[in-house]
Amino acid sequence: MSTKTIGQEFIKGLWDENPVFRQLLGLCPTLAVTNAVINGFAMGMATTFVLIFSSLVVSSIKKLIPSQVRIASYIVIIASFVTVADRFLAAFFPPISKSLGPYVPLIVVNCIILGRQEAFSSKNTVGRSVTDALGMSAGFVLAMLVLSAIREILGAGTFFGYQVMGPWFKPWIIMILPPGAFITLGILLAIALQIERRTKSRK
Amino acid sequence: MKLSVRMVVVLTSIGLLSGSFLATVGHLTKERIALNKQREIEAAIIQVVPGTVSSQRLYEERDLSVYGGKDNEGNIIGFAIHASGIGFQDKISLMLGTNSSLERTNRLAILDQKETPGLGAKITDYEFFLTYWENRDCSVPLTLHKPAASSPEELSPTEVNTITGATISSEAVLSIVNGSLEQVRKLIQEGKLSSEAQDVN
Amino acid sequence: MELLAIFVAAILINNFVLRYFLGICPFLGVSKKIDSAISMGLAVTFVMSITAVVSWVINHWILIPFKLDYLQIVSFILVIASLVQLVEMFIRKISPPLYQALGIYLPLITTNCSIFFLALMASLREYNFVESIIFGVGSGLGFTLAIILMAAIREQLDHAEVPEALKGAGIALIVAGIMALAFLGFSGMIK
Numbered sequence: 001m002s003t004k005t006i007g008q009e010f011i012k013g014l015w016d017e018n019p020v021f022r023q024l025l026g027l028c029p030t031l032a033v034t035n036a037v038i039n040g041f042a043m044g045m046a047t048t049f050v051l052i053f054s055s056l057v058v059s060s061i062k063k064l065i066p067s068q069v070r071i072a073s074y075i076v077i078i079a080s081f082v083t084v085a086d087r088f089l090a091a092f093f094p095p096i097s098k099s100l101g102p103y104v105p106l107i108v109v110n111c112i113i114l115g116r117q118e119a120f121s122s123k124n125t126v127g128r129s130v131t132d133a134l135g136m137s138a139g140f141v142l143a144m145l146v147l148s149a150i151r152e153i154l155g156a157g158t159f160f161g162y163q164v165m166g167p168w169f170k171p172w173i174i175m176i177l178p179p180g181a182f183i184t185l186g187i188l189l190a191i192a193l194q195i196e197r198r199t200k201s202r203k
Numbered sequence: 204m205k206l207s208v209r210m211v212v213v214l215t216s217i218g219l220l221s222g223s224f225l226a227t228v229g230h231l232t233k234e235r236i237a238l239n240k241q242r243e244i245e246a247a248i249i250q251v252v253p254g255t256v257s258s259q260r261l262y263e264e265r266d267l268s269v270y271g272g273k274d275n276e277g278n279i280i281g282f283a284i285h286a287s288g289i290g291f292q293d294k295i296s297l298m299l300g301t302n303s304s305l306e307r308t309n310r311l312a313i314l315d316q317k318e319t320p321g322l323g324a325k326i327t328d329y330e331f332f333l334t335y336w337e338n339r340d341c342s343v344p345l346t347l348h349k350p351a352a353s354s355p356e357e358l359s360p361t362e363v364n365t366i367t368g369a370t371i372s373s374e375a376v377l378s379i380v381n382g383s384l385e386q387v388r389k390l391i392q393e394g395k396l397s398s399e400a401q402d403v404n
Numbered sequence: 405m406e407l408l409a410i411f412v413a414a415i416l417i418n419n420f421v422l423r424y425f426l427g428i429c430p431f432l433g434v435s436k437k438i439d440s441a442i443s444m445g446l447a448v449t450f451v452m453s454i455t456a457v458v459s460w461v462i463n464h465w466i467l468i469p470f471k472l473d474y475l476q477i478v479s480f481i482l483v484i485a486s487l488v489q490l491v492e493m494f495i496r497k498i499s500p501p502l503y504q505a506l507g508i509y510l511p512l513i514t515t516n517c518s519i520f521f522l523a524l525m526a527s528l529r530e531y532n533f534v535e536s537i538i539f540g541v542g543s544g545l546g547f548t549l550a551i552i553l554m555a556a557i558r559e560q561l562d563h564a565e566v567p568e569a570l571k572g573a574g575i576a577l578i579v580a581g582i583m584a585l586a587f588l589g590f591s592g593m594i595k
Contacts (some may be wrong), residue, residue: 221478222475222478225474225475225478226474228474229473229474229475233474265530289409289413289594291591291592292417292418292423292591292592293418294529319591371591371592
């Protein structure tokens with residue numbers, strides 16, 4: 001059982017245990033769909049939905065599941081919610097579903113989600129688990145937004161599809177191509193680590 | 204309860220619950236998803252065969268579908284050929300509209316592509332690329348005009364324009380178009396496809 | 405010709421790691437030594453080839469005939485998870501030396517998104533049976549190529565002076581970025 005207050009449970013996901021910047025989890029979607037802010041945001045939301053509902057279900061039925069089959073049970077639960085998210089996007093937001101393509105079903109193998117079930121929801125109360133899921137999702141969405149904003153502004157001169165750079169700006173196309181994703185994330189990780197080191201040495 | 208029994212019971216019930224849950228979700232969204240796909244195709248047909256009031260699928264295989272665009276009276280006024288093939292990076296999927304004798308192009312639309320943004324991706328750009336595909340004589344294989352022309356008047360009737368800096372993407376579109384036209388002609392010859400209006404099934 | 409195109413595209417043009425960003429966790433985690441990178445690559449190729457076959461069978465004999473497409477995600481992930489377990493048990497029985505070489509990498513593969521993506525992609529692109537296998541083997545080899553190259557570079561990086569904050573994942577991602585840039589050069593080689 002975690003001893004943190006509910007507030008701390010939420011806040012930790014934003015920075016101290018940020019799934020992308022601090023734990024290096026869920027890097028595939030982080031790199032793959034951040035070529036435009038709208039894609040990064042939609043992916044963040046879909047992941048949030050799956051994480052919150054999986055945590056809710058897992059933490060409510062944790063006592064019923066024998067530990068030998070827990071992983072299999074978690075996977076079925078997660079995969080069900082992923083299917084819901086995938087179907088929902090395809091039915092109501094076809095353009096987004098088309099541009100995210102097979103990366104929506106891939107949420108099922110996003111290590112953040114299974115990781116939180118195994119490390120947190122299976123040991124904590126429903127309230128705490130959902131708060132933890134909210135915090136982790138917020139941290140994930142934050143990372144997606146930062147990365148996709150940098151890539152879209154530099155790579156296309158736009159933000160959420162709106163022109164933000166003047167006509168003098170020549171887009172760095174490389175930023176919306178795969179190499180831009182790797183390099184931007186590499187630099188962001190270094191910055192995150194540097195900030196962490198600074199705050200540690202100050203203490 | 205014995206552990207092994209409990210394991211089986213828990214897994215089975217989770218599986219059954221999630222299965223029935225997903226069956227409901229699948230049932231609720233099925234029609235809408237099919238409708239979305241159908242709308243996308245219909246919008247593209249109307250775009251590439253102007254004047255289409257209704258449309259009918261005449262032929263379908265992987266990477267090639269042919270639709271007939273019909274006017275008010277149900278006569279086929281043109282074909283909409285939905286074809287795909289390998290581009291610079293990944294698959295390009297396009298729809299070409301022709302007249303009903305397959306001799307003139309109407310319009311071209313790119314439905315799906317993952318070409319380089321800013322270069323190859325210009326194949327979706329009307330002024331840069333698609334405008335040069337209108338009203339071409341496609342009774343013979345089309346060819347590329349290299350280097351790029353700056354207005355449609357510079358091209359001969361069987362030529363289409365190249366995108367500067369993205370020759371391979373332009374060539375890919377050209378080869379998908381020529382290949383699918385040839386295939387459709389063959390289908391007509393073999394009697395598998397007819398421009399006569401068929402009974403709507 | 406079509407088959408060759410699928411094969412080459414899977415290895416070079418649409419490399420799973422450098423273009424689709426799949427299997428980044430093992431790509432960063434198991435790429436410190438060339439030996440372990442080779443083993444990991446082979447293990448992935450092996451599982452991918454089998455997954456290609458099994459997922460095709462599931463898709464075409466069960467999901468499509470019975471119109472169960474909404475169960476695709478659940479069934480693929482369960483099949484992959486149990487498949488990896490089976491492969492692990494099978495290798496342990498058949499060839500202990502091979503198990504020693506690949507054993508610890510096999511459990512890691514269950515959560516490797518590239519396997520799942522392979523099954524999805526083969527179904528999305530409507531590959532037939534032979535094409536699926538070629539796609540599976542090619543994608544696996546593409547992963548192997550990327551992870552071996554990465555390991556070779558990282559072995560050299562040990563001797564380089566990398567800024568403290570960039571050490572580990574940071575510099576590895578930047579190297580991956582440069583590799584992805586180089587792999588962009590393969591685009592357009594298939595017409």
